[in-house]
Amino acid sequence: MGRITFIQHDGTRHTVDIEEGKSLMQTAMDNLVPGIDADCGGSCACGTCHVVLSEEWMAAAGVAKDDEANLLELTPDRSRTSRLSCQITTTEEMDGMVVRLPEFQM
Amino acid sequence: MKSGLIEKAKATVMDIGTAVVPMDLQIKGAHLLFNAKKKILRRPDFPAFVESPIPDVSTLAIEDIDVSNPFLFAQNRWESYFKRLRDECPVHYQKKSAFGPFWSITRYEDILFVDKNHDLFSAEPFIVIGAAPEGLSLEMFIAMDPPKHDVQRRAVQGVVAPKNLKEMEGLIRSRTQEVLDGLPLNKPFNWVEEVSIELTARMLATLLDFPYESRRKLVYWSDLAGGGAETTGGTSDTDELFRGMADMAKQFSQLWREKEAKRDAGEATGFDLMSLMLSNDDTKNLINKPMEFLGNLALLIVGGNDTTRNSMTGGVLALNRFPDEFTKLKNDPSLIPNMVSEIIRWQTPLAYMRRIAKQDVELNGKTIKKGDKVVMWYASGNRDERAIEQPDQFIIDRKNARNHISFGFGIHRCMGNRLAEMQLRILWEELIQRFDKIEVVGEPKYVQSNFVKGYSEMTVKLTAKA
Structure with a gap:
C-alpha cells in the first residue's frame, strides 16, 4: 500500500497510508495530522486546508480549478505549488508524495 | 441607463475633487444635497x-413571514421563524418588506451554494x-466582485494574517488582563460596556494605529455606519x-497623510492598516477615491467591532443558559479553542x-430571477438540523465546531476570522483564571x-476564584 508524508511547519513528519479515492485533506484529518483546519468540511469554500506540494508531485495532483485558485489567491503565504488539499483525490500513484503544511491556515 | 451615466459622472467628479476639496467637505456637500433634494422632491424620510x-x-401564512423585522432577535422569535422557513420553504420570497422584495436562503447547503457562486450572485453594491x-x-471590497475585490482585499489582508497576529498576541493579552483586573467583584455591571466594547475598541485602535485615547470614536463611527433604519x-x-462620516473622513485622511x-x-512604516x-501599489493612492477609501476603512472597523463584541457577550450568555458547559470548561480549559468556534456559531x-x-x-x-435580492441567513444556516446535530444546543466540545457558517464561505469569507478567534481565546483563558462565577443578572x-x-x-456579576 502506498504512503504519503505530511511535514508540519516545525518539521514533524507524519507518514500515513493512502486510501484510494479519499481526498488529501480527509487523509490528513483521519490520521490526526495537525495543521489543517478544513473549516468548510471539504467544499472548496474556505481555504483552510492549504498545503504546499513539492514540485515533482504537482502533475500527479492535477490542476486547480477556478474556485480553488480564487481561494488560494486570498492566502497570504501561498506559493507556486500551493493547493487546497480537499481538492486532491489520492491514488496509489501518489506513493512517496511529500506534502508540506503551512505555519498557519487562514 | 441615464441615471447610471449621471452616477458615473458624479463619481468621477468626486474622485478628481479629492485632491482639491478635502474629503470631509465633500461629504458635507453630499449631505446638503441630500437634504435639499429631500425638500425639493418632498421625499419622505425612511420611516423609523x-x-x-x-x-x-x-399563525402566519408562509408568504407573510418577514424575517427583515429588526425586532426579531430582540423578541427572541428568530429561532421559530427560521425553523419554519427551513422546514417548509427554505428558499422563501417576501414580496413587500420595508426594504422591498427579497429572497431568504435559510438552509446550510443552499447558503454554501450561494456564497460560493460569486459568478451567479453579485455582492455589489451593498451587503x-x-x-x-x-x-x-x-x-468596500466586501461588496465588490472580482477582479476589483481581489486586488483590494489582497492589499489589506496582511494586517490580520496569522504571522502578524503572532506579533500582536502578547499585546492583546496584556490589554485583556488590564481590563479584567479592573472589573468590580460581587457587584453587577454592564458587561457590554466594560468588557466587550472596551476590548474591541482597543483592538481597533491598534490595527489602525489610531490615537489610543480617542478609540471610542472608532466604535461610534462603526455603530453609526452599520445602524441606519x-x-x-x-x-x-x-x-x-452624514456628520459622523464627515468626521471619520477628516480624521482618517489626516492619519493617512501623516x-x-x-x-x-524614508521613516520605517508600521504594520497597521494604513x-x-x-x-501597496494597488492601494497607495486610495485616498483619491473617497468612497473607496472610507468604505474600506469603515469595513474594517465594522468588521472588527460588532462581530467580536457580540461574541464576547454571547459567550457569557451561552454559558449561563447552559451551565453544565461552564462546569465542563472549568474542568478542562483546553476546550477553549473549540468553545470559541461554538460561541461564534451559537x-x-x-x-x-x-x-x-x-x-x-x-x-x-x-x-430566483436575475436582479433579485438574495439574503443568505447565516443565523439560520447555523441552526440547520440537516447540517448540524442538536443545533440549538451550546456544546463546547462539539465535534466539527469549526464547520459553522458565521464567517461566510467563498471569496468573501471573513478576513479577520483568526484575529477574532484569538481575541476570544485570550479573553476566555484570562477569565477562567480569575473568576469562579460569571453570572448574567436579568435579561x-x-x-x-x-x-x-x-x-x-x-x-x-463576577465572583473571584477562591
Missing part, C-alpha cells in the same frame, strides 16, 4: 421602525438588506450618519449577507437590527 409584538410564526442614503454609497432597520439617524509623509521621509495600504453575530442574482438561478425548486438588552445580532446591555 416602531416596535410591536411579533406574532407566533404558526445589507436596504440601500445606503444617496451620496453616501461607501465602496433604511439599511438594517437600526436606529441611527441619517443626519447623524503616514504618507513618514513614508516619503501603512500596509500605503506600501451567536452568529452577523445574521446574514446579501447578494443580487446575476442571472436566473434554480435553487431548491424556486427560480440582556438587544440591538435593534436585522443584520447585527447583538446586545446593547448585559448585566454581569
